[in-house]
Amino acid sequence: MTGDPARQERLRELNLGLVFREVLAADAPLSRTELAAATGLTRPTITRIVEELLAGRLVTETGTNPDGRAGRPRVGLTLSRTGPAGLGLDIRSDGLAACVVDLAGRVRHLAFAPLTDTDAPAVLERLGRMAAEAVTAAAAEDLTVVTATLAVPGPVDGGIVRTAPALGWRDVPAADLLDAALSGLGLATAVDSEANLAARGELHATGADRALTHFVYVSGGLDIGAGLVMDGRLMRGARGWGGELGHVTVDPEGKPCRCGSRGCLQTYASLPALLGGEVVPAGASPESVILGRADAGRPETLAALDAAASALGVALANVCNLLGVDTVFLGGSFALLDSWLSAGVQAELSQRVLFADWAPVTVRPATIGPDAAAIGAALAVVDRVSADPSAWLAANR
Numbered sequence: 001m002t003g004d005p006a007r008q009e010r011l012r013e014l015n016l017g018l019v020f021r022e023v024l025a026a027d028a029p030l031s032r033t034e035l036a037a038a039t040g041l042t043r044p045t046i047t048r049i050v051e052e053l054l055a056g057r058l059v060t061e062t063g064t065n066p067d068g069r070a071g072r073p074r075v076g077l078t079l080s081r082t083g084p085a086g087l088g089l090d091i092r093s094d095g096l097a098a099c100v101v102d103l104a105g106r107v108r109h110l111a112f113a114p115l116t117d118t119d120a121p122a123v124l125e126r127l128g129r130m131a132a133e134a135v136t137a138a139a140a141e142d143l144t145v146v147t148a149t150l151a152v153p154g155p156v157d158g159g160i161v162r163t164a165p166a167l168g169w170r171d172v173p174a175a176d177l178l179d180a181a182l183s184g185l186g187l188a189t190a191v192d193s194e195a196n197l198a199a200r201g202e203l204h205a206t207g208a209d210r211a212l213t214h215f216v217y218v219s220g221g222l223d224i225g226a227g228l229v230m231d232g233r234l235m236r237g238a239r240g241w242g243g244e245l246g247h248v249t250v251d252p253e254g255k256p257c258r259c260g261s262r263g264c265l266q267t268y269a270s271l272p273a274l275l276g277g278e279v280v281p282a283g284a285s286p287e288s289v290i291l292g293r294a295d296a297g298r299p300e301t302l303a304a305l306d307a308a309a310s311a312l313g314v315a316l317a318n319v320c321n322l323l324g325v326d327t328v329f330l331g332g333s334f335a336l337l338d339s340w341l342s343a344g345v346q347a348e349l350s351q352r353v354l355f356a357d358w359a360p361v362t363v364r365p366a367t368i369g370p371d372a373a374a375i376g377a378a379l380a381v382v383d384r385v386s387a388d389p390s391a392w393l394a395a396n397r
């Protein structure tokens, strides 16, 4: 044993992280005895670390009486409702969202504003004001926002939105614009694609289902994106460009796609493909127009939905065969159109996925709904604090 202070301090930080992550991963409050057993640390060490975590508002004590028994309550430790929080900002086709979550991923603030101007500086300036309001609202609940992550409807390369056709954006330096819009708030910022962040949100929402560690979340809309979760982690690809399911080829001889290729999934299953030139009235959503036409039995809409479901199933079958993913979440516009799509998607998966005879691929509508990406973006705080809880404690003494 050495008395080297730097080494002692490093050991203290490692043990503190170990204990905090046990509380983070637990489904129920943990007693100090359970924490000692789970980490292999001594009771005095656990007691000292828990005191630090309590003082730093990372965990809180809760009295629970198992099975409703009377008597002295058992004291458990669980994630605090105060302390660090994350801000998620989302640019959606119908507006801008700002969401604050606490360490347990509970939504503590959610605001929405219509999207009146898609010009990037104007959008970021509006988001900057929403962020300031969210930080103030969080502070009123004794929450300190430490991260801000922006979800955009397109692939992001080193903070630059390469292409987001829904907004008319190309090579927009979103990370720089976000930093400028949020200057003075002192937040750790990041930008990622809507599909990646929605998949992150879905991973948290289904976290109680520990068996669900491999899935693809496919988000429909003006553009189609996908977030891929493998081994319980979001996979982004070499430059964060993975998940461009919309440009997976369904038919090499198909219709031209704006990407320069032909027969991409996008040309079958995006909202413009499903609308088939139908104009969306002011105040209505594209999905409501498609659903109305489908319910009325309009043959061209029913044919478009069938073609979209088939193309989506073919594209997803390739993903499942290659990666062994066994669950598909239909998100974004696909969640709203789920009743018209899921049977067709399932039929293609059953026919085309090799392992489907033994383990059928499950197709489910996304569980969170339109706020999935904003929530997933806000959850960056969990990753940041759990990676180094000592840093939070040191900065908030």
Ligand SMILES: [Zn+2]
Residues within 6 Å of the ligand: 246, 247, 257, 258, 259, 260, 261, 262, 264, 266
């Ligand atoms: Zn394409």
